[in-house]
Amino acid sequence: DVKVTQSSRYLVKRTGEKVFLECVQDMDHENMFWYRQDPGLGLRLIYFSYDVKMKEKGDIPEGYSVSREKKERFSLILESASTNQTSMYLCASRETTGGAGEQYFGPGTRLTVT
């Protein structure tokens, strides 16, 4: 079974702090994703990585950056956290089969910025 883990289930940070959200997958998948999920807005893609050190902006990348130094790990960085970044953050991975592979999600990190 594919397993995607996220470093924290709940996180509380202060405005202006630098925040790191970590995601690890154990299936040697090339593609990894970061989403945020908000009531009424659904799931929105923040960043995508198609391989180690490769990244691509998603639909809402402003205020975020990412790092992928190893294939199994994809980090989301909030450079200076703001209250409008309070959200549920979801990481996912997918095997590259021409983009047609099944996508698997982690348990999510509920981030609150005060």
Place this chain on the structure above:
Amino acid sequence: KQEVTQIPAALSVPEGENLVLNCSFTDSAIYNLQWFRQDPGKGLTSLLLIQSSQREQTSGRLNASLDKSSGRSTLYIAASQPGDSATYLCAPPRRDYKLSFGAGTTVTVRA
């Protein structure tokens, strides 16, 4: 752009009834479609992946159909149980291979 609509938005049924969840999408040039389940405050669990070459995919009490030409997919859940209570999300891909998500159908199965 891939627009996804899920109907109904919410559904409440007594235990044992069959469930029918509908998904429509605007760009039918897709190669697969994935259905997910989400419990409150949790991540998404993949239920079924239907390839474009298939018309149906089954897993236990779940059956999903895909009609690319009409831009529709339907998830059937047979003999519903209280444990089926969750939000169900339909996700066809965009042309850049990223998934688009519907707003979901929230299901409540009453014991």
